[in-house]
Amino acid sequence: MRTAFIFLAMSLALPAVPARAAQTFTVEPATIADEKAVFATVESREVVPARVRTGGTIASLSVREGDWVQAGQIVATIGDEKLTLQKSALDAQIAGLKAQLEQAQTDLARAAALVARGIVSKAQFDAATTAADVAANALKARIAERSVLEQQLTEGQVLAPTAGRVLKVPVTADTVVMSGETIADIARADFVLRLRVPERHARFLKAGDEVRIDGRDIGKQGVTFGKIALVYPQIENGRVVADAQVAGLGDYFLGERIEVWISGGERRAFIVPAHFIVTRFGLDYARLRQANGTTIEVPIQRGREQPRPDMPDALEILSGLQAGDVLVQP
Structure with missing residues (x-):
């Protein structure tokens, strides 16, 4: 009976699994953008009016505010x-x-x-x-x-000059219009974030710079990144105007305000993944590997989150670490 129990225990024994090596990260100074928070509005690059070519009376009006139209679509028909x-x-x-x-x-x-x-x-x-x-x-x-x-008679048909969203229709059916009057304002489909930042940041803004927004502002999860597509040369009321392209802005609402983080310069700092930091009783600690292979925990002072495409949970460390330190994931 004892032999049977020994045989059963041996048959149920599982093979030993080697312990997984702890993940490490070497602390090195990195150049980061000194980000500033500004507000931007969702706008279209161009708002194109659909105009009347011949005067007369509006016989039919086929669009209203919010409709999506294709280029060449009949917006209204003018009868004479x-x-x-x-x-x-x-x-x-x-x-x-x-x-x-x-x-x-x-x-x-x-x-x-x-x-x-x-x-x-x-x-x-x-x-x-x-x-x-x-x-x-x-x-x-x-x-x-x-x-x-x-x-x-054919020119009595008012056509949409571009594909986009109808923003405003200032006329109604049976309205008398003259040649050149606007039937509808159409926003082109390429929506952008239009930033207006103080002119002291003009020397820091350039096409290709990265911008960061909270994905929740546009119905997404996490952080969303975009790029500056165009910086306008004319400064308006002491502000520099720039357009940023961000995926997922939608194609309906214009004028929506969104908080955007832009670069206001560059500086050197220590950036580490946030999952290498542990917090206990309100204090932050990092686990360091010593030269003899042992690990110790040192208190650190965390700064602002600096999410990047290659490190979504990047965190700035203000003090407690130095270049060359090897962090061990808790």
């Missing part, structure tokens, strides 16, 4: 009763000219047959030829006028 009456008059004239042309061509064919038999003179044949040419050219002129009128 005078153009419709002119088109009817031209259609009647074209019908009459076609009848005249048919009659002139018939007279020309008859004159050609008679002049061949010597019954009529050559002068009468030339007159019939001229009459046919005049009737044909008159018909072409009326058809050209009708084409111009049709183009004017």
Whole structure:
């Protein structure tokens, strides 16, 4: 019976698993951005107006505030009763000219047959030829006028000049508008964060600089990074204007204010991953590896979080560490 228990214990024994080596991090000074918090607004690079090309009355309005439109989409249709009456008059004239042309061509064919038999003179044949040419050219002129009128009717359709979001529609149906008036303001789809920072930061801002925002401000988790796309050369009211491209800004609300961290210069500091720091009773400690392989805990003073794309939980250490220290993850 004892032998059976010994055999069962041996059969249930698991193989030994070697202990996983502790993760380490070597402290080295790094150049970090001296970040400043500013507010930016979500804006479109361009707000393009959809304008009327011909005056008249708005017969139909097919968009409203908040709608998404594609480039070339019909925004509104402008109706002009005078153009419709002119088109009817031209259609009647074209019908009459076609009848005249048919009659002139018939007279020309008859004159050609008679002049061949010597019954009529050559002068009468030339007159019939001229009459046919005049009737044909008159018909072409009326058809050209009708084409111009049709183009004017086509221009009564107000088209969206670009794809984007309709911000404002200042008119309603049956409104009388003149040529050049705005039917709708359309914001292009490429939304950016527009920053306005004090001019003393002008020498620090440049295209390509990284900016940081809290992902919760745009409906995301964690920290989101972007880049300065354009710094405008004109300073407005003592502020430098710049556009930053950040993924996930959305395509609906404009003017939303978002806190943005930008670079206000550079400095040297110690940056370590936050998971190497342990907090007990309100004090922060870091575990250091000594030369003999043992570890000790030293108190440190933590600074501000400095999240980066390569180290999301980066933390600035103000005191307690020096270059070359090897941290051991708790």
